Each structure stands twice: as C-alpha cells, then as structure tokens.
Amino acid sequence: MGTIFMAQLMGALYGLLAVIFGAFGAHALKKKLTPELLQSFETGVKYQMYHAIVLLVIGFNLGFDAPIDTWIVNCFIFGTLLFSFSIYALCLGAAKGNKPKFLGPVTPIGGLLLVIGWALLLYSFIAHII
Structure with a gap:
C-alpha cells in the first residue's frame, strides 16, 4: 500500500475509533474506573484523535516525494498504536x-515514536533552510 493511502486510511480509522473509545470511556467506564484511570484513558483517546487528524492532514498535503515522509507516517501510525492502545489495555486491566x-x-516507546514523527515533520519543513 502507498504511504498516502496508509496515512489516510489509518487517520480515518484512528479518528473513528477515538470517537467510539471516547464515548465508551465517558459512559461505560465512568463507574468502573477510578478518576485517575479515567483521566489516563481520556489521554489515550485525545492523543489518538490528535494523531488521526495529523495523519489525515499530511495524507492530503505532504508531497511524499522523500523517504522521510514515509518515516513520518510510520512513526505516527505505530506511535499512536503503541501509546494509546497500551494505555487502554493498562486502564482496563x-x-x-x-x-x-x-x-x-510500551507506552513510552509509543510516545517516543510520536515525538520522532513530530521531529521528522519539523525537519521536513525546515530542511531546505538549514
């Protein structure tokens, strides 16, 4: 699959799941989780939605003419998967x-991938001036 398609597909999937998980957390888990666990769960949902939007934006706007573009998308896809989904599993467990x-x-590894994705995105914007 192409990088553009993967960014768009995963952005849409992560956005869909973030809405579902957000509703699940707000309604079904409200009585089952402590306030601290519920806040952690919500953090996972927020980061998932933020990166769903980023994947969609870069999927429609990045030129994808350099290998760094694929690295950016992969960092966001796998970083979100490791970060948010490990938080969900930890909270539910x-x-x-x-x-x-x-x-x-697993959670900090996912967070590190997200940071690397953002750093690579920044670098892709300023590489021509440094």
Whole structure:
C-alpha cells in the first residue's frame, strides 16, 4: 500500500475509533474506573484523535516525494498504536485488578515514536533552510 493511502486510511480509522473509545470511556467506564484511570484513558483517546487528524492532514498535503515522509507516517501510525492502545489495555486491566506489566514500557516507546514523527515533520519543513 502507498504511504498516502496508509496515512489516510489509518487517520480515518484512528479518528473513528477515538470517537467510539471516547464515548465508551465517558459512559461505560465512568463507574468502573477510578478518576485517575479515567483521566489516563481520556489521554489515550485525545492523543489518538490528535494523531488521526495529523495523519489525515499530511495524507492530503505532504508531497511524499522523500523517504522521510514515509518515516513520518510510520512513526505516527505505530506511535499512536503503541501509546494509546497500551494505555487502554493498562486502564482496563487495572480496573479488573490485572495490570499487564509487560505493557508498562510500551507506552513510552509509543510516545517516543510520536515525538520522532513530530521531529521528522519539523525537519521536513525546515530542511531546505538549514
């Protein structure tokens, strides 16, 4: 699949799921999660939606004429997957009294990929002047 199509597809999918998960968190999980866990769950939803929008914007606007463009899209796709979805799993696991410890390091790895994606995007904008 092409990078443009992947950015658009994953942006739309992540946006759809962010709305569903946001509603699920606000209604079904409100009584099951502590306020701290609910806030963490909402953080996962927010970051997922932010990056869904970014994927759509760059999918329709980036030139995709350089290898860095593919790296940017992949960092956002995999970073969102690791960051947001590990938060969901950690929150739901904690609510059931079963906190999956192997997911603990996954969240910061996802966050690091998101940071790298943003740094690469910034670099792609300023590369011609440095």
